[in-house]
Amino acid sequence: MDELPLDQVRTLLAVVDEGTFDAAAAALHVTPSAxxxxxxxxxxxxxxxxxxxxKPVRATESGQVVxxxxxxxxxxxxxxxxxxxMAQEAGGPVRLPIAVNADSLATWFLPALTRVPQEPPVLFELHREDESHTTALLREGQVMAAVTSSPDPVAGCTVRRLGLARYLPVASPRFADRYLRGAGVMARALQQAPVIVFDRRDVLQDTxxxxxxxxxxAGDAGAGPLRHHVPTSEGFCDAVAAGLGWGLVPEPQAAPLLRSGGLELIVPRRPLDVPLYWQQWxxxxxxxSTVAEVVAAAAAQALLPPGAP
Incomplete structure (x- = not known):
C-alpha cells in the first residue's frame, strides 16, 4: 500500500467522529467538497x-483500520x-476513551480512576458496554483500552488479566417464598420464575x-421467558431486591443486602465467576500506561484471583 497522507487520514477520522461530511468540514474549517x-x-x-x-456515517471494516x-x-x-x-498548543488535557462494563463502573473502576495522577490533567471518555462486547469498540478504533471478558487480543492490542468478577444468584426473601421455595428442582424453578436481565445481550442468567x-x-435451557430488562447496574440490584425477579448480582453489591436480609442466596455455594481482562493499544x-497500571492495581484488590474458592 502507498503511504497514507496524514491530511486524508485525519479527515476520515473527523467524518467518523462528527457523523457527516458537513459536520466534519465545519470541524476542520474546510469545505464539504474538500x-x-x-x-x-x-x-x-x-x-x-x-x-x-x-446517517450517521459509519466506517467499514477497512475504514476501522484507518x-x-x-x-x-x-x-x-x-x-x-x-x-x-507544547501541551497547551496541543489542546490541553490528555483525553483517553475507554470501554468498560456497567458492573465494573458501579463497583471498582471509577474509584481506580481517581488514583490516576492529574499532572498533566487526564480526561476520561468512558463508553459503557457489556464486557463481552467491549472489544468491538477497540476493533472499531472508538476506544484506546477496554475492560473485557475476552482473553483474545484485538489486532494491535495487548492483554493482561485483571481477575474474576464474582456474581451471586440472589432474590428477595418474598420472591423466593413465592416462586422458589418448595418448588422442587431449583434449575427448573428458575426456568419458570421471573428473572432480571440487563439487556437483550445479557446472558449471565442463562449461563x-x-x-x-x-x-x-442447550439453546433453550437458560432462564425463563418472563424477563424484566433493567439496563443499569444499580437499578438491576434494586430490581432484584424489590422482588421483581431473581438475578446474578455482583458480590460487592449483594453482600450488604445479604447481611441485612434484603436478599438471600437462592443456590448456595454456586457463584458465577467472570474473568476480566484489560486490553489496550x-x-x-x-x-x-499509567492508567493501565492503576487499573491493574485496583483490580487486584477488588477482583478475585484465578482459582478462587
Missing amino acids: VSQRVKALEQRTGRVLLMRT VRFARQLARLERDARAELG FVRALTGDAE KLDSPAL
Missing part, C-alpha cells in the same frame, strides 16, 4: 471502501507535544441456569 475529495482520494489510494454513506491508525497517530502527536512542553442443569450447550503513551 472533505469528500480527501475521503475519495484515500479510498482510491487504499483500494478499499472506507465509509458507509449512512480510524484506529488515525487515533493512535493523534495520541502519539499529543504525547510528543506534551513531552516537548447460570444451563450450568445448573449440566446442559451448557500497543502504543507508547505515558498516560495510557
Whole structure:
C-alpha cells in the first residue's frame, strides 16, 4: 500500500467522529467538497471502501483500520507535544476513551480512576458496554483500552488479566417464598420464575441456569421467558431486591443486602465467576500506561484471583 497522507487520514477520522461530511468540514474549517475529495482520494489510494454513506456515517471494516491508525497517530502527536512542553498548543488535557462494563463502573473502576495522577490533567471518555462486547469498540478504533471478558487480543492490542468478577444468584426473601421455595428442582424453578436481565445481550442468567442443569450447550435451557430488562447496574440490584425477579448480582453489591436480609442466596455455594481482562493499544503513551497500571492495581484488590474458592 502507498503511504497514507496524514491530511486524508485525519479527515476520515473527523467524518467518523462528527457523523457527516458537513459536520466534519465545519470541524476542520474546510469545505464539504474538500472533505469528500480527501475521503475519495484515500479510498482510491487504499483500494478499499472506507465509509458507509449512512446517517450517521459509519466506517467499514477497512475504514476501522484507518480510524484506529488515525487515533493512535493523534495520541502519539499529543504525547510528543506534551513531552516537548507544547501541551497547551496541543489542546490541553490528555483525553483517553475507554470501554468498560456497567458492573465494573458501579463497583471498582471509577474509584481506580481517581488514583490516576492529574499532572498533566487526564480526561476520561468512558463508553459503557457489556464486557463481552467491549472489544468491538477497540476493533472499531472508538476506544484506546477496554475492560473485557475476552482473553483474545484485538489486532494491535495487548492483554493482561485483571481477575474474576464474582456474581451471586440472589432474590428477595418474598420472591423466593413465592416462586422458589418448595418448588422442587431449583434449575427448573428458575426456568419458570421471573428473572432480571440487563439487556437483550445479557446472558449471565442463562449461563447460570444451563450450568445448573449440566446442559451448557442447550439453546433453550437458560432462564425463563418472563424477563424484566433493567439496563443499569444499580437499578438491576434494586430490581432484584424489590422482588421483581431473581438475578446474578455482583458480590460487592449483594453482600450488604445479604447481611441485612434484603436478599438471600437462592443456590448456595454456586457463584458465577467472570474473568476480566484489560486490553489496550500497543502504543507508547505515558498516560495510557499509567492508567493501565492503576487499573491493574485496583483490580487486584477488588477482583478475585484465578482459582478462587
